[in-house]
Amino acid sequence: MHTDTGYWRVLYSVLAALLLLVVDAQSTTQASRQVQVAVLQSGPGRISQALQDTIEKELNVLLEDKTSVTWRYDPEFNVQWEPTRLRSSLKAALDDPSIDVVFSLSMPIAQMAMQWPGGLQKPVVSGYFSGQLSFWEEANEIGHTTVPNFTFAAIPNALRDDLELYHKMLGFNTLHLVIDESAIAIDEQGIRSGVVRLADELGFRVELIAAKKTAMETLRLMGPAVQAIYMMPIEGMSEVEYQHLINAYAERGIPTFSYVGLPDVQRGVLAGQNVTLYPQVARRLALSVAQIIDGEPPEKLSVFLHPERYLVVNKTVAKRIGVHIPFDVMLEADVIVDDGEDVGRALSLFQSMAMARCNNQNIKIKRAEVVQACEQRQMVRGAMYPHVKLKADYLQLDRDRVVDTLGLLPHTRLTYGAQLRQMLFDDTVLSAYRAEGQRYCSELWDEEAVGLDVMEGAGQYFLDYLATRSLYRIEQENFKLIRSNLELARLRVRVGTSGPEEVLRWEMEEAQRRSAIYDREVQMRQALALLNQSLGVPQTTYWLPEEIDPDKSLDPTYAGYLPEIVHNVQRLEEFKALSVGMALEGEPTLKAVERQIDGQRILLGQACRERHSPRVYAVFDYDHVLHERHPGKVTPCTRDGEDWAALVSVELPILQGGTLTHRQREAKAALRNLCHQRTRLEQIVETRVISCVYSLASSYPKMHLSRAAADYARKNLEIVRSNYAAGSANIIDLLDAQSQALIQEENAVLAVTQYHKDLLTYQRSVAQFHHSNESSGSYRPSACSENNQCGGYRS
Numbered sequence: 001m002h003t004d005t006g007y008w009r010v011l012y013s014v015l016a017a018l019l020l021l022v023v024d025a026q027s028t029t030q031a032s033r034q035v036q037v038a039v040l041q042s043g044p045g046r047i048s049q050a051l052q053d054t055i056e057k058e059l060n061v062l063l064e065d066k067t068s069v070t071w072r073y074d075p076e077f078n079v080q081w082e083p084t085r086l087r088s089s090l091k092a093a094l095d096d097p098s099i100d101v102v103f104s105l106s107m108p109i110a111q112m113a114m115q116w117p118g119g120l121q122k123p124v125v126s127g128y129f130s131g132q133l134s135f136w137e138e139a140n141e142i143g144h145t146t147v148p149n150f151t152f153a154a155i156p157n158a159l160r161d162d163l164e165l166y167h168k169m170l171g172f173n174t175l176h177l178v179i180d181e182s183a184i185a186i187d188e189q190g191i192r193s194g195v196v197r198l199a200d201e202l203g204f205r206v207e208l209i210a211a212k213k214t215a216m217e218t219l220r221l222m223g224p225a226v227q228a229i230y231m232m233p234i235e236g237m238s239e240v241e242y243q244h245l246i247n248a249y250a251e252r253g254i255p256t257f258s259y260v261g262l263p264d265v266q267r268g269v270l271a272g273q274n275v276t277l278y279p280q281v282a283r284r285l286a287l288s289v290a291q292i293i294d295g296e297p298p299e300k301l302s303v304f305l306h307p308e309r310y311l312v313v314n315k316t317v318a319k320r321i322g323v324h325i326p327f328d329v330m331l332e333a334d335v336i337v338d339d340g341e342d343v344g345r346a347l348s349l350f351q352s353m354a355m356a357r358c359n360n361q362n363i364k365i366k367r368a369e370v371v372q373a374c375e376q377r378q379m380v381r382g383a384m385y386p387h388v389k390l391k392a393d394y395l396q397l398d399r400d401r402v403v404d405t406l407g408l409l410p411h412t413r414l415t416y417g418a419q420l421r422q423m424l425f426d427d428t429v430l431s432a433y434r435a436e437g438q439r440y441c442s443e444l445w446d447e448e449a450v451g452l453d454v455m456e457g458a459g460q461y462f463l464d465y466l467a468t469r470s471l472y473r474i475e476q477e478n479f480k481l482i483r484s485n486l487e488l489a490r491l492r493v494r495v496g497t498s499g500p501e502e503v504l505r506w507e508m509e510e511a512q513r514r515s516a517i518y519d520r521e522v523q524m525r526q527a528l529a530l531l532n533q534s535l536g537v538p539q540t541t542y543w544l545p546e547e548i549d550p551d552k553s554l555d556p557t558y559a560g561y562l563p564e565i566v567h568n569v570q571r572l573e574e575f576k577a578l579s580v581g582m583a584l585e586g587e588p589t590l591k592a593v594e595r596q597i598d599g600q601r602i603l604l605g606q607a608c609r610e611r612h613s614p615r616v617y618a619v620f621d622y623d624h625v626l627h628e629r630h631p632g633k634v635t636p637c638t639r640d641g642e643d644w645a646a647l648v649s650v651e652l653p654i655l656q657g658g659t660l661t662h663r664q665r666e667a668k669a670a671l672r673n674l675c676h677q678r679t680r681l682e683q684i685v686e687t688r689v690i691s692c693v694y695s696l697a698s699s700y701p702k703m704h705l706s707r708a709a710a711d712y713a714r715k716n717l718e719i720v721r722s723n724y725a726a727g728s729a730n731i732i733d734l735l736d737a738q739s740q741a742l743i744q745e746e747n748a749v750l751a752v753t754q755y756h757k758d759l760l761t762y763q764r765s766v767a768q769f770h771h772s773n774e775s776s777g778s779y780r781p782s783a784c785s786e787n788n789q790c791g792g793y794r795s
Contacts, residue, residue, distance in 0.1 A: 033066070033067045033068065034067075034068050034070065035067055035068070035069050035070070035100045035101065035293050036069075036070045036072055036098050036099050036100050036101075037069060037070070037071050037072065037099070037100065037101045037102070037103050037289065038072045038074070038077055038093035038096065038099045038101070038102045038103065039052065039071050039072060039073050039077060039103055039104070040077050040078075040079070040089055040090060040093060040102060040103070040104035040106060040109050041073075041077065041078045041079065041104070041105070041106065042079050042081060042105075042106040042108065042109070042182065042183070043078065043079060043080050043081035043182055043235070044235075045180075045182075045235025045236065046235060046238070046239065047233050047234075047235055048105045048127075048235060050278075051105065051127075051278055051281065051282055052105065054278065054279070054282040055282045055285050055286045055289075056069075056071060056286075058282050058283050058286035058287075059286040059289055059290055062286055062287060062290040063290060063293070067293055069293075071103075072099065074092070076088070076089060076092040077089050077092060077093055079106065079108075079109070081182040081185060083108070083185065086108055086109060086112055087112060089109070090102070090109055090112055090113060090116070093122075094116075094120065094121060094122055099122065100122070100123075100293075101122065101123050101124075101125065101289060101292055101293070102122055102123065102124045102125070103124075103125045103126075103285075103289060104124070104125075104126055104127060105126070105127030106126075106127065107126075107127070107183075108190075109126070110124075110126030110127070110152055111190070113126065113147075113150055114147050114150060119148060119149065120147070120148065120149040120150055121149070122149065123149050123150075123151075123292045123298045124149060124150045124151075124298070125151055125152070125285065125288050125289055125292065125298065126150070126151070126152035126153075127152065127153065127281075127285065144299055144300060144301065144302065144303065145298070145299050145301075145303055146299075147299065148297075148298075148299050149297075149298055149299065150298055150299065151288055151292075151298035151299065151301045151303060152303055153281060153284050153285055153288070153303060153304075153305050154303055154304060154305060155304075155305045155306070155307065156304055158259075158273075158274075158309075159198065159259070160198060160202075161273065161309070162230070162257060162259060162272075162273055163175070163198065163199070163202055163230065164202055165273065165311065165329070166228065166230060166257040166271070167202055167203070167204060168326070168329060169257075169271065169325055169326065169329050170227070170228050170255055170323070172204060172227040172228040173204055173205065173227065174204065174205045174206070174207065174227055174228075175199065175204055175205070175206045175207070175227070175228050175229075175230055176206075176207050176209050176222060176226055176227075176228070176229045176230070177195060177206055177207070177208055177209065177229075177230045177232065178209045178211050178218070178229055178230070178231050178232060178234070179191065179208060179209070179210065179211060179232040179234070180210075180211050180232070180233065180234045180235045180236055180237075181210035181211055181212060181236065182235060182236050183232075183235070184208065184210045185210075191208070192208060195208065209221050209222060209229075211234045211236070211237060211245075212236075212237075213236050213237055213238075213241065214237070214241050214244075215237075215241045215242075215244035215245035215248055216244075218237075218245055219245070219248055226252075226254050227255075228254070228255050228256075228257070229249060229254055229255070229256045229257070230256075230257050230258075230259070231256055231257070231258045231259065231260075231264065231269065232259050233259065233260060242267075243267060243268075246264070246267050246268045246269055247268060249269075250268055250317055250320060250321060253321040253322060254321070255270045255271075255318075255321060255323050256269045256270050256271075257269070257270060257271050257272060258271075258272040259272070259274070260272065260274060260277065261273050261274030261277060261309075261312065262274065262312050265312045265313070265314050266314075268314065268317055269314065269317070270313065270314055270317050270318060270321070270323065271311060271312060271313045271314070271325075272311075272312050273309045273310065273311055273312070274307055274309055277307050280305060280307045281305060281307070284305055288301050311329070313325060313330065327514070345541065345542065345543055345544060346543075346544050346546060347462070347543040347544065347545050347546065348545075348546040349459055349462050349463070349545075349546070349548060349756075352458045352459065352461075352462040352531070352534075352535060352545075353455040353456075353458050353459050353462075353769065354455075355458070355535045355536070355537070356454050356455060356457070356458030356534050356535050356536065357451055357454060357455055357458075358536075359535055359536025359537065360454045360458070360534060360535070360536045361536060362450055362453075362454055363447075363450060363451060363454055364536075366443075366446065366447045366450045366451075367447060369443055369446075369447075370440075370443045370444060370446075370447050373436070373439055373440045373442075373443040374440055376436055376439075376440075377433065377436040377437055377439070377440050380429065380432045380433045380436045381433050383423060383426070383429045384423055384426075384429060384430070384433070386420060386421070386422045387420070387421040387422070388418060388419070388420050388421075389418065389419050389421075390416070390417075390418050391416065391417055391418065391419060392414075392415070392416040392417075393413075393414075393415045393416070393417075393623070394412070394413070394414050394415075395410075395412065395413040395414075395415075396411065396412045396413075397409055397410070397411060397412075399411060402630070410628035410629060410630055411628075411629045411630055412628065412629040413625060413627075413628045413629075414625070414626045414627055415623045415624060415625045415626060415643075416623070416624055416626065417621065417622045417623035417624055417643075418621075418622050419619065419620070419621050419622075420619070420620040421617060421618070421619050422617065422618045422619075423615075423616075423617055424616040424617060424618055424648075425614070425615065425616040426615045426616070426617075427606055427609055427610070427613035427615075428606060428610070428613075428615070431602050431603060431605065431606030432603075432606075434599075434602045435599040435600070435602045435603050436599075437599075438595045438596065438598045438599030438602065439595070439596065439599050441595045442592040442593070442595035442596045442599070443592075445588040445589070445591040445592035445595060446588070446589070446592045448588035449587075449588040449589045449592065452588065452764055452767060452769070453764070454534070455764075455769055456760055456761065456763075456764040456769075457534055458531070458534045458535060459757075459760045460757055460760060460761075461527065461530045461531040461534045462531060462545060463548075463753050463756055463757050463760070464527045464530070464531070464753070465524070465527040465528055465530075465531045465543070465545055466545045466547070466548070466753070467527075467749055467750065467753040468520065468523045468524040468526075468527045469524055469545065470749045471520050471523070471746055471749055472517070472520040472521060472523075472524050474742065474745050474746060474749065475513065475516050475517045475520045476517060478513055478738070478741075478742050479510070479513045479514065479517055481738065482506060482509050482510050482513055482738075483510060485506055485721070485724075485734065485738070486503065486506040486507065486510060488724065488725055489502040489503045489505075489506050489731070490503055492727065497727045498731070502731045505731055505735070506731075509735070528542070528543065531543065548752075548756060550703060550707065550752045550755075563700075565696075565697060572693070572697060575693060576689070576690055576693045579689045579692075579693055579762070579765070579766055580685075580686050580689050580690070582766040582767075582768070583685050583686070583688075583689045583765055583766045583767065584682060584685060584686070586766060586767035586768065587681075587685050587767050588767060589681055589685075590678065590681055590682065590685065593674060593677055593678045593681060594678065596674050597671065597674045597675060597678065600667065600670050600671045600674055601671060603667050603670075604664070604667040604668060604670075604671055607660070607663045607664040607667045608664055610653065610660055610663070610664075611653065611654075611660055612652075613652075614650050614651060614652040615649075615650070615651040615652075616648070616649070616650050616651075617648070617649045618646075618647070618648050618649075619646070619647040619648075619649065620644070620645070620646050620647070621643075621644060621645045621646075621647075622642070622643070622644045623642070623643040623644070624641055624642050624643075625641040625642075625643070626641075685765070688765045689762075689765045689766065692758065692761050692762040692765045693762065695758040695761070695762075696755075696758050696759060696762055699751070699754050699755040699758045700755055702751050702754075702755070703748075703751045703752050703754075703755040705751075706744070706747045706748040706750075706751035706752075707748045707751070707752070709744045709747070709748070710741075710744040710745050710747065710748040712744075713737075713740050713741040713743075713744040713745070714741055714744075714745075716737050716740070716741070717737045717738055717740075717741040720733050720734050720737040721734060721737070721738075
């Protein structure tokens with residue numbers, strides 16, 4: 001029995017060990033999963049390589065170190081811009097047993113993969129395509145490919161949309177399309193046929209220009225009469241040469257439109273539409289590879305890309321080359337580049353406040369004043385340290401006087417030496433040093449006050465700019481609606497349900513709203529100028545302000561109280577009292593005055609002690625005689641040539657013509673003045689806080705009511721407009737509904753802005769700014785102690 005138990009115990013132990021080994025082996029296998037991806041390239045190119053690098057980084061983030069991916073750049077996978085190597089490169093990747101996924105940014109390779117004899121035995125992921133120059137039509141109705149084991153990314157109709165909009169802008173008869181010569185060489189027939197077919201459909205001619213490696217070689221391919229240029233990505237041209245090419249087009253007065261979009265417009269191209277092309281393409285392709293690695297069939301992946309696309313126009317280039325862009329096209333431009341300004345630099349409210357805190361000129365001026373106070377304090381402290389000076393004396397006496405002394409005094413003497421002076425006790429110096437320390441701390445608190453004011457001002461300017469942009473967009477939407485209503489009116493005239501007077505009325509409204517759009521644009525530019533000044537950045541900087549959710553307060557600490565405060569008088573009074581206490585405790589201006597009062601008290605105490613406080617100094621003099629001249633001859637010094645003297649000086653002022661008494665009275669008057677200033681500041685702070693609380697109690701419900709009114713006005717407009725289209729409402733009803741909708745939309749924007757401005761003002765009044773909606777941490781002025789040294793200040 002005992003033997004059987006031992007046998008089974010040993011057997012269980014062996015089985016458990018084997019199970020642990022299997023589990024450990026499986027976990028090790030899963031943790032060290034290896035995937036090899038063959039990268040097929042048409043040839044070397046700066047754009048495709050940069051995109052490839054971004055894709056690899058995105059994939060690493062998606063896989064989260066669960067899978068190790070090796071990107072294979074074997075020589076046989078690179079076509080080197082040789083069309084004859086397309087098939088062999090793809091075959092090499094498909095036949096390599098170590099390759100798990102084939103990846104390529106090359107359109108010809110992707111086209112060959114779609115028609116591979118016998119089908120693809122491995123997953124193949126291809127790059128992005130603009131639409132008309134590729135095969136995106138091969139996708140089925142749900143956006144997947146029809147080829148097994150194959151997927152790609154495509155932007156439907158991107159090229160068509162660009163060329164159609166470009167033709168609408170300029171109305172050219174012939175378009176020169178600039179494309180990389182290597183891309184033409186590798187697929188000239190497919191590209192040429194696709195471009196010609198598209199141009200025929202849009203009603204103009206197109207000529208392909210094979211871009212060379214330099215701007216000069218590319219420019220030589222163009223004739224003297226070029227109406228318009230459309231620029232595709234150019235792989236074989238360096239960044240410097242590409243910039244030279246863009247500059248050369250502008251110098252020759254040739255309008256340009258870029259497929260790349262925003263980055264090229266920033267470099268000097270006239271216009272473009274793509275804004276987030278490459279980042280979105282990289283994320284999509286990396287996601288496709290990650291899904292395939294996780295076992296998803298390639299043909300089940302979505303192929304369509306919808307990057308952010310809106311018109312971007314460089315107005316400086318347009319003015320420079322003399323191009324006038326139609327107004328209706330400019331209405332579609334959400335971002336306009338002017339005078340080289342940056343496009344679309346994102347900016348949030350809290351970023352603007354932080355930026356102003358660092359760059360605003362008022363801050364810099366105050367920092368300089370703080371440094372001055374710091375150095376003044378150090379200068380006063382210098383009187384407490386030893387003072388050493390070197391000296392040289394030349395003495396010459398009258399000859400008769402020398403004779404009268406019987407030769408005891410020389411006719412001339414040349415000496416040099418040094419003097420050491422050390423303060424042992426001086427109440428005036430010590431008190432001045434302590435008072436300067438309080439003044440320095442007062443300047444620090446003043447700097448914090450200026451910082452709070454600057455942050456509030458930047459926030460206010462940011463909200464003004466955000467509001468003017470919103471009002472500008474509302475005017476644009478209203479203008480588009482007017483144009484739509486104008487078409488409805490013309491339709492009503494055609495069917496006989498109204499007369500031509502309605503068309504004329506809508507045309508009048510169209511002209512008026514067009515003028516209003518221009519006015520809003522001017523207001524937007526003015527608000528941007530004030531914001532840039534507050535932020536301390538060049539006036540050519542263009543911002544895309546981050547929208548603020550009206551349902552979220554800037555300050556989560558107070559947001560929960562506001563609904564209850566505005567409906568409860570008792571809570572409102574409690575909140576007001578709490579806010580006043582916070583303001584009186586945290587206001588840096590008050591703390592600055594308190595430091596000045598402390599410093600003045602030190603000076604007053606010194607003035608009262610001055611009659612009884614001696615000044616004690618120690619002085620040590622050393623002189624060395626170089627030579628002496630006596631009448632008629634030069635004789636060396638018979639002594640050792642060294643003289644020294646030590647002195648301790650004690651001074652006690654007894655009578656100074658009433659100066660001591662008047663100095664004491666002046667110090668008392670200055671102290672009373674500062675105390676009165678503190679009392680006045682306390683009253684101002686208290687009044688400001690109370691005003692801010694009442695403003696919040698008013699603007700908070702007004703914001704919600706204005707938004708509700710705008711929502712009702714929009715719904716009413718939809719109903720009236722439907723009735724107008726059906727013929728059951730007249731133009732007066734529709735005009736009134738649309739006017740009310742516009743007014744209420746603008747009122748809602750202004751009410752939301754006013755609420756956030758009131759909230760900013762309140763936060764300034766209590767000296768607390770919260771940096772984010774997620775964090776409850778607040779901005780508080782830094783403490784200043786009596787022992788705070790100037791060396792710790794960062795100028």
